[in-house]
Amino acid sequence: MTTHEQSTAAFWDERYGATERVWSGEPNAVLVQEVADLAPGAALDVGSGEGGDAVWLAHRGWRVTAIDVSRVGLERVAARAQAEGVADRVTTVPVDLFAEAVPGEHDLVTMHFMQLPGADRPRLYRAVAGAVAPGGTLLIVGHDPEGMPPEAGQHHPADMFATAEEVVGELGDALEGWTVVVAERRGRDAVQPDGRPRFLYDAVLRARRPM
Structure with a gap:
């Protein structure tokens, strides 16, 4: 299977449809860390999955548009938002x-x-950055190449992992005039699918668009 096939609606609909839950349901740790000082407004959750981040943001007063290639995943986002009483603050939109x-x-x-093929990252990152309103914040988090377990190569080629500095470089002039607040490798404790603990690094980019 190619990396592009792993990004299709068919792939993710099948993956979500095969199990009751794929992800933990908890918000990503970096989101919690980096959004704490922001006043709630309109948020876009790109690659929303099953809605852990989108619903967490909604509980904190954000109006969230959750986008994902998988309609099955988005159905789970909407169902969770409804169950937790924040459906009025979460809108789901299928987007490839x-x-x-x-x-x-x-x-x-x-x-x-969203681990993207290296050849596609600059274009897609720039498209995502273009959705930030003046004065708004862009937060991109991915798996840093440092310390990735060997088995990661079974699912993702090496070029799908980038450092925060590489992400800044790939965005290029799309960040002209922006303030790069954070561009770093950040460590965290994680748990492997078999339950064993592992220490991983995230590539974290937070940037603010000028007014």
């Missing part, structure tokens, strides 16, 4: 980043662990 425009302008645009 490889073929469709990123919708709207938002005070916060957040994208976590």
Whole structure:
């Protein structure tokens, strides 16, 4: 299977449909760390998955547009938002980043662990950055190449992992005039699918667009 096939609606619909839950349901740790000092507004959650980040943001007063290639995943986002009483603050929109425009302008645009092929990253990152409103924040978090377990290569080629500095470089002049607040490798404790603990590094980019 190619890396592009792993980014299709068919792939993710099948993966979500095969199990009751794929992800933990908890918000990503870096999102919690980096959004704490931001006033709630309009947020775009890119690659929303099953909605852990989107619902967490909604509970904190954000109006969230959750986009994902998988309609099955988005159905889970909507169902969770309804169950937790924040459905009025979460809108789900199916979007294929490889073929469709990123919708709207938002005070916060957040994208976590969408491991993209290296050849496509600059174009897609720039499209995502273009959805940040003046004065808004872009938060991109991915797996840093440092310390990735050997088995990661079974699912993702090496070029799908980038450092924060590489992400800044790939965004290039799309960040002209922006303030790069954070561009760093950040460590965290994680748990492997078999339950064993592992220490991983995230590549964290937080940037603010000028007014």
